Amino acid sequence: MSSFGITGRHRVAVLVRPGLLTMELGVVHRLFGQARDAGGESLYEVVTCALEPGQLRTDADITVAVAHGIAALTEADTVIVPASDEDYDPDDCRIGAPLASAMASLRPGTRIASICSGSRVLAAAGLLDGRRATTHWRSGGRFRELFPAVEWAEDVLYTDDGDVLTGGGVAAGIDLCLHMIRRDHGSAVANEVARGTVVAPHRPGGQAQFGRPSAAPVSTSSSTGSIRAWALDRLDQPLTLRELAAQGSMSVRTFTRRFRTEVGVSPVQWLGRQRVDLARRLLEETDLPVDRVALASGFGTPASMRQHFQAALGVSPSGYRGTFRGSPDVPRATASAR
Structure with missing residues (x-):
């Protein structure tokens, strides 16, 4: 029996697994379900499917009744794989034979996308080999080890490689779905969906996921570890390669080679x-003006810091602070520059 009606609409199948993140399933249905043409007709038909139809455990205290099996995948124009809590600590780079078979059943030309750590399924099926892809920033390091053939870019919201797309952590699924709707039917339709959902109509895929700023101590067991620890205490100062190399009694060439290796x-x-x-932490946690943050973090000028922020995060320092500090009426901690 067909999982889709005979409507001529773009068919989206959401493949869910035990431990489903419910928000990600809701995002797909809500966004694609709101897309309408000029006459008010639905542009997509969305169904949820699983390897075994029935009651499915989620990451919350609810279950989801899934009516459709994997036959829906073979009829879909787009297949979307949300995350599952089983992705959080994967044991190896494999997926079970039933899931691998389901992924292999897709028709040629089917567009496939993942949200958050759902990218593990695509990677394990070989669909991301040689492609640029993303996942939740917390999973990036582990997935890089498990799937070295994938060009992981876990610091972006989503990637688009034509017929294969990947979205970063959880809410980045909103950006990914709006991007697909925009690609399919243009900005007017996508913007209307965004308005109805009360979300920003567009955040560029290259914007960073804003993972937690690192403040972890540096191990001094390697030949450059003590030099890095020394540098971290002096980030507000202009540090040259010659100064760094001298801390380890090395030539600049030897230091640079060892540093890159380690x-x-x-x-x-x-x-x-x-x-x-460091600048991110100061912008999030203190009231220091931007020019003093630039000095305290070693950029020297706000213009230099802005350039580095745009390159690393895709936003300006003031835009970053606005994202993480919220209303100016909220009490904030203060701190002094170094």
């Missing part, structure tokens, strides 16, 4: 990231 990026790139993280 950290994975150049010393200059690492310093920039640490300064951005």
Whole structure:
């Protein structure tokens, strides 16, 4: 029996698994379900399916009754895979044979998307090999180890590689769905859906997910670890490669080579990231003016800090503070620059 009606509308199948994150299922139905053409007709038909239809456990104290099986996947124009709590601590890079078979059953040309750590299913099925993809920032490091053939970019809201799209953590699924609607039917339709849902009509996919700024201590067991720890205490100062190398009694060439081997990026790139993280903490947690944050984090000028923020996060420092500080009437802590 067909899982979809004969409507001619774009067919979206949401493949859910035990431990489903309920918000992500609701996002897909709500957004695609609101999309209408100029005559008020629905542009999408959305169904939820599972490997085994029936009552499905979620991450909340409710269950979801899933009426459709995997036959819905073979009829879909778009398949969306939300996250499950089973993705949080994956044991290996494999998925079960039934799920692998379900993913293999998709028709050629089917568009497939994931939300949050649902990207694990796509990666395990080989659909992300050689492609740029994202996932929730907390899962990024583990997924990078499990699926080295994927070009992981966990610091963006979503990625679009044509027939394969991936969304970052939870609410980034809203941005991904609106992006697909916009791609299918234009900005007017997507904007109307956004208005009806009372969300921003567009956040660029390249905007960062805003994972927690790192303040973890640096291990000093490696040859450059003590140098990094020394630098972290002096981020407000202009630090040169020569000064950093001298701390380890190395030549600049040797230091740069060892640093890249141990950290994975150049010393200059690492310093920039640490300064951005320090500035983020100051913008979130203090009332320091932007120019003093720029000095305290080693950027020197607001213009320099703005340039680094745009490159790293896709927003300005003032925009970042507005996102995380909310109303100016909320009491805030104060702190002094270094």
